[in-house]
Every structure is written in C-alpha cells, then in structure tokens.
Amino acid sequence: MAIVETKELTKVYGRGDAAVTALRKVDLRVEPGEFVAVMGPSGCGKSTLLHLVGGLDRPTSGRVALNGQELSELSDDALTRLRRREIGFVFQFYNLIPVLKAAENVALPLVLDGVSPRKAQSQAQLWLERVGLSDRTDHRPDELSGGQQQRVAIARALASEPALILADEPTGNLDSRAGDEIATLLRRVVDEWKRTVLMVTHDPRIAAYADRIIFLKDGTVVDEAHLAGGNDGAEKLVRQRMEDL
C-alpha cells in the first residue's frame, strides 16, 4: 500500500473573481521508503500540495490518504494526533520554538504525545547525536547556525518515529554547503532509518538527491523522473527538465 495517495486533489483559494486554483486534480502515489522531490516554478502549488498531504489544510475537492487512512474523515483532534505520530515536518523558516533549547525542541512532539519527559529527553539526545549535534543540545535556536537549526528540525521530525517526513524548501535559506549537508541527511533518513521523504525544492542540485522527481506546473503534475543514483548526471537531467517547463 502506498504511504501517500492523492486522488483528483484540488485546492481553490478565495471565491468568485479572486479565486485561485492552486492545485488541479493531482493524482500522486508515494511508496514507503521512497525519497520524492517536488519541483516546479514559483506559485505552481508545491507548498499547497505538501500542506494538504500533511493535513495542515483541507482540500476543496479530491482525497488524500496516508497509509490508507482518509484524511478528510478525521476531526481536528484526530488530525493533530496523526501529525504528531505519523508525520514529521521540516520547513524553510520558523522551524523551532525560540524559547526552547535544541533538545527540548526535538522532544516536543514526544512530550505532546504524552511520552514521559525523561524518555522524551533521551530520545531527543539520541536523534541529535544522529544528526551530528550532540554538542549543541542545550543551545537555543538563536545560538545555532541556519544549517544547525535545520538539522535540529530534522531531528525533531524524526523523534516521534514517523513514517513520513514532509519538507518544504528545507535548504531554501541555506548556502550550498549547508544545503548539501541537509540533503545528505535526508538521504540518510531514507536509506538508514527507512523513512519516506516528500520534499519540495527549487534547487535541481538538491532535487538530484531524490529517487524520483515530480514536476508541477499551474497546479497539475506535468512530468516525472526516476533517478538511478549518480548525482552529476541527475542534476543535469533535472536542470534540463526544469528549463523545458
């Protein structure tokens, strides 16, 4: 069974003359253990797609299912629980709660889920170690670099052991070296820790880390590419496709 499945997913913002169709009948399947990147020009609906899949927003029509569970059937509380347990988010900005230390930020989803503070803390420690930040656990977000903050965010997304990680431009705010580090980390998330990653990005170089790339234009899926490893060729290929769009 696909971990993510959308059927004729449509999202219209606003009403009447001001209505904007951000997504138009998008059908998408993501299999467990896949690393999928979504690309497309600005305003094509990438973030909208991610929000709908993550249950952050409700579609105008069409369906989203996670592990076969229909999201539209869930109440706000049930959706919240689902986000807590099944999904990890990584965003471009504003990822961390500024008054909490790195470890506390990572422990947040666990604590929200009622895990004992001690256990949550040790789990947070473990994940911070895995993303290479074991020496930064007691720092506040404003004491960390952008790349470090993003790694904390990834640790947090993984802490509750969710099956699916959703990332919206996780490298958009970083320089190319830090961006590569984050992309490599996401690759490890899939390879080492067996999670599924759905990532939105502008950057062909980052997209090239994925197994599969979905191209979006004006709210519809226009193309798809499977990459078979070998980064250099992949990047060139992606650039080519982007220019075609």
Next chain:
Amino acid sequence: MSYYMRLALRYLWGRKLRTILTTLAIAFGTMLIFGMNGLVPAVEAAYRQQLMQAASQVDLTITGETRSSFPETALDVVRGTPGVAYVSGSLVRPVVVAPADAPVLPDGSRLGTIVLSGIDPETAPQVRRFRAVSGRLLQPGDGEVLLVSESLARKASLEPGDRLRLPSAAGVATFEIVGVIAGEPGAISDEVYTPLPVAQALLNQAGRINTIEALVAPGSDVQAVREAALARLGSGFKLGENQVGSELQAAVEMGEVAFNLFGVLTLAMGGFIIFNTFRTVVVERRRDIGMLRAVGASRRAVIGLILTESLLQGVIGTAAGLCGGYFLALGMGAIVGPIWSQALRLSLGGPVFKPATYVLAIGLGIGVTLVAGLWPAVSAGRVTPLEALRPAEGEASWKPARRRAAFGLALVVVAVLGLASGNLNLASLGAVLFLAGLVLVGPVLVRPIAGVFGRLLELVLAQEGRIAQGNLARQPGRAAITASAMTIGLAILVALGGMTTSLESGLFRYIDQSLGADYLLMPHSMVLGGGNVGAGPELAEAVRSVPGIAEVTTVRLAMGRIGDTDVQTIGIDPESYPRVAGLEFSAGDPEEAFAALAEGRALIANGIFSAQSRLQVGQELTLQTPEGPKTYRVAGIGMDFLNAKLATVYVSQENLARDLHETSDILLMADRAADADPAEVRAQLERIAAQYPAFSLLSGDEMREEYKQMYGMAMRLLHLLMVTLAVPSLIALMNTLGINVLERTREIGVLRAVGSTRRQVQRMIVGESLLLSALGTAFGLLGGLWLGYVLVGALNATGFKMSYFFPYGGIVLAVAVGLVFGVIAALLPARRAARLDLLAALRYE
C-alpha cells in the same frame, strides 16, 4: 514540572520587563482590595472595643433596646420575676480620658477611651465574680474610688493608691484606685469600675442604669426566666449586651465600598492590560503557535499554554498583591492610627484579614486574569498550523463591527442605569461596564477623530504624519483597542479627579456651614457618641455669662432607634442653633424645619439616614425610646459636618430630655459680640475650659483650617493613588504599539528599502503613537468627565450632598499625561522599527 509550565515560564521569562509590568497591574489592584478590606475590620474592632462590654458569664443580661439608659426601678421588675435569684444593675459607658489626665502607655501614646462601669458594690459580686489581684474590691459607702482591670493596670502602670482624673458632667472628678481585678477571659477593653451613684453623677444620669444582670435560681429553666423577665419589663428592652450600633456600620460600609470601587477599577484596568498583553503575545507568537500545532499540539493544548501563562501572572500578581496589601494595611494603620487616636481617642489595632477578604482578593485577582486571558487564548487556539508558514495578514478580527459597537452602546446604557440606581455597588459595576462599552464603541469613532488630530499632526510631522494617520484609518479596530488602554486609564483619572474635587469642596462647605461659630468647646472624640462625657448645664451657663459672648448653643446626644437602624439622636436648641451654626439642607425649608422642632415632636434627618430609609419630608417615623415608641414628623433633610457619616436625626433638646433622658451638653458653640475684645473673651473661655478637661477650646477659624488641612492631605494621597493608576495604561499603550510595529515589520522593511531614513520611520511611529494617545485622551476625557459626574450623582443619592465640580486641573493633567505617554510609549517600538534588520524584515513573509 510539566512541559507546558516550563514553556509558559520560558516565554514569560523571555519578556521580563513586560511580564513584570503586566503582573504589577494585577498586583496593584489586588493590593488595594486586600489591604483596604483588611483595614476595615480593624476600624470596626476599634469602635466595637469601646462599645462592647466584656462578655460575662451571667444567666441573664438585659439592656435598653436603644442602648439608652432606663430608670433603676426596672431592677425591681426583674427581681420580682419568678426564678430570678440575684439581680444587679449597672451603668456602663465608654469614657474618653482627657489627654492631659491620661496615663502614658508603653508605646508613648496616651490612654484614650476606657469603659466605665458604675456597679452596685453589694449586688454586683452576687451575679459576677470579682477577684482582686491587688488592693480591695468596692465596698458599700465608697465614694470616688475605682477598680481597674488587670490588663489596663498593666498597660498604664496603675496600682492601688494611684489617682486618675476622669471628665464629668460637672467638669472633672478625681478617683483613687483601690484595687486591681482579674479580667474576665476574653475581655478586650480597658475597664474601670466605680460605685453606681458615682457613675450616675459623673455621666449626669441620676437614678438611671443601662444594664441589668441576673442569675437564675438553681433548677429553673434559664430560657423561660429570661423570657418572663423581658415580658414583665414591657417594650424598650432586649436580651444581651450592647453591641456596636448599626449607625456606624453604615459609615464603615460606605468607606469599604469606596475602596472596593477603587480596587475594582484598578483590577479592571489590570485585566484589560493582561488582555492587551496576551493579544500581543498571540500576534507575536503566531508562528510559534502554528509550529506547535504542526508538530502535534492540540487546540486545547495551545489554549492551555496561553491560559497557563496568564494564570501564572495572575497567581504571582495576586500573591504579590496580598503581600503588598498586608503592608499597605500596616502602613495605612501606622499613618491613620495616630490621627485616629488623636481625633477619636481610640486605638486602632493591627489589620485583620478574614477568610472572606482572602476569597475576595484572590478570587478577583486570579479571576480577572483568567477572564482577560480567555479571549486571547481562544484566538490562539484558532491559529492554524499553516499560519506558521504564511505571511502575516494583520488582524482580521479587529475590523470595526457594527454589531460590536451596538453591543458597546447597550453596555453603556446598562452602565448608566447602574450608575443612576443610587447604589454605590451597582454604580461601581456600572463604571466598569461603561468603560467596557466605551472600548467597544471606540472603533466607529476612530476615523473622524483621527482625521481631526491627523491634520494637526501634519503641521508638526508633515509627510510622516499623513502616513501615520493613514495607518490608523486602515485598522480602526486595532487603533481603538490601543487607544482604549489610554482611554480607560485617563477616564479613571479624570472621573476620580472630578469626584475628589467635588468631595473636597463639598466637605469644606459643610465645615464652614456647621462649624461656623467663633468658638467651639469640642469633645476629644470627633465621633460625638464615642465616649465623650457631656457637661451639665453649668458649663453653658458659664460660657453664656462671659462678657462679649453674644450667643451660645449646645449639642446633646442620645442613641435612638428607628425601624432597624440605630440612629444618633442629636438634641439642639432650635432657636440658637441656626444662628450660631446650622445645617446644610437638601430638602425642606430650614426656617420651617427648625420652627417645627421647637413646636413638637419633629426631627431633621441627615442625608445618609434619609437615603438609607428613603425618607420624605412630612413623613412620620417611630422613634423607640425608653418611654416607649414616639411618633416624630420629618421636618427636613439636612446635615452637619461631624455627623455626616453616621445615621443621625436632630430633635429639640426639650424632646431629647423628655423621651431619651439626656440633658448633658457634648459640644458647645459660641459667637462673639461684634464689639468684644477677642483676646479678652478667649482668656475668659480658656479659664472655663480648664475646669472641663473633657472639652478643648478651639477658635472656629483654627479648627476649620485644621480640618481643611487634614482633608487636603487625604485628597493628596488619593491623587497619588490615581497617578499610579495611570502607569498601567502606559504599559498597555506600549504593548499595543509594540504589536503595531511587529505586525508591520515587513511594511517597515519595504519603507526602509525604498529609501525612508531611520529618522523618518521613527517619526512615523511616534506620529502614530501621538495620534493614538490623542484618541485615547479624547475618549478618556469624555468618558471620565461623564463618569465623574454620574459618580458624584451616585454619591449624592447615598445622602452625601455635594455638587459636581469640573476638574480643570485634572483635564490639564490628563492632556499632559496623554501627550507625554504618547511619546514615551513610542520610543521603544520606534527604536525597534528603526533598528530593524532590512533583510530580515523583508524575509519576514
């Protein structure tokens, strides 16, 4: 510690200054309510102390229903009741010892009021146990000798053989202390005992007593005997000791209500600030909240977090307020205590905090915070996870809503009804509702008012002024809520200013009117019934015979009872009193009223009593007297200064003697002949006064000056309190201006990017702040003037007659405060706006 608690603490800690200032507002309100309510019982206790006899172990205690005296013959009636074994009568009264004669106490002050009991040396020991600790007990045939209670002896270092001078109807009497007796357990007052005939002479009450105590024969049913004795006595008697009179209760309650009004307004202010702050908090943290929601915090958890924060502040603020209130009560006690012991010859105990006071203060402090935090918390709960990722859109919920304005208007109407009800409690609720209504109506008025002030501002700040005005007009709801912080602060300031000005001038008029004589022979306690010993007719005669004295009038006092109210019944001479002193009438014609008093059983009621009992001129009232019920006609409503706070009626001295058996003068006033030599007259009067230590001679001018100074000081204290009230509104203004800047971070970034200088941005923010505070000041002035006017009306309805005085000073002050606050409040946000990192601001999507 729970995770939320930690998160809440971290957030609060991250904004230390704001947290402290907000918490302070709650602390301040709680402090006022707690402190003042703690002081009230101490005041009550001080009165009660002198009016309550030591609770005794006897089977049967009977007193006059009106607390007045009755003939000794009543003793025989009780003695003849089957089942009664022993009976003794006594005359018990508080007595103010003249300061010159009073022993010095360990704390350096002088003994003030003691309770004097005239007892029968033969029968008293039969009903009560008297045990001499040193010296002896009273014996038949004793003259002017005293027993003192052990506690008083210790306190004033008295022992057998010492002498004590007490004021008497004939001037002064010297007593020899013959014994110290063990106090009854629980006795709180400073008691002395003397033979009954001596006490009767001292108090000008020959043949009269006011307390009967009896023991029941073994085997009899105590309750049945009590009832039988009471039945045989007929009307005018009751079981039990004399208790503090309800006439005093009214005055104390009024003071309590006034302070509560003040405290509630302060707390309302505090609540508003909390509300304002948490609105800021929710806007500031929309992204944090969205992020929390995205990673799995439920709506309830988010609401809980915000409520936890406000609750924390409420708890801390309330706790600080309780501490502050305790010290406020102590401090006020320390300031008021000496004034009291001087003016009233009563000692004020420490503050007493009853459980109800705790409940009130804690309930209000925490309750207000919770209520104020609720709306922001719920709106935080509505923040969707998407908002963590979306550009700031400004606050949609603060658009001017007609419905909200209509609701505000309705609130104002309800408030007016409350204020017009004449009930101070309802009026204070009305005041709060009024301000709330004003805040809701505000948004509709923003545009026109901003237009007017904006034009003014353009003259000063040119282009930036216009931008500032545009910013306000674009978000009238937000502007109104910001300005409302100012509005409420200033409205309270101006209203209280108007009220105190009116109160002050009202009081001064009373002083001039009723204490207008050239000379006054004043008792030591300003509460006439508070233990002052009156003088016999010789004193008035002596004053009258001084060459150069044109006219003398005297005031006498007894306690009466009308319906359920104990009333001070003041006997005046209807002829001379209006010529030397006078009453301030609010109903009825003065001349006709005094004439009616002279003609028969008629009375003039004072304001507080007539308001309590809703009296009308011409109405008939039944006065309970030892002679049975007597019908009096209300001839007018009027009051004097000394008795303005107590339920009082004025009758002729003739009727007072006939119905209440009181003939001693407690206050004398005299006017000098036009051609007399002041120094000569004064010297003569001094000589007379020296023989009556219960009185001190004052010239009218001196005394009026003294009172005015005293009240002036009290008013200044009140003004100080009012100014402290303005501080929280500054905090609120700063907070909301802070949000303004925050919500427009990006806009400011763009302004800077397209070439606005830092100075220009700063000027724009200052311009906005000035506009906002101008709005707030305008609303505040309007609301405050009106509120003050109505509050004075409400006070009038409670019987304290005064006219409204326009607080010119208050208005000037308010405008100045408004302007200064406008600038101060803008400084921080303006700096922040100017320092804004350009890139960060633009990225702030």
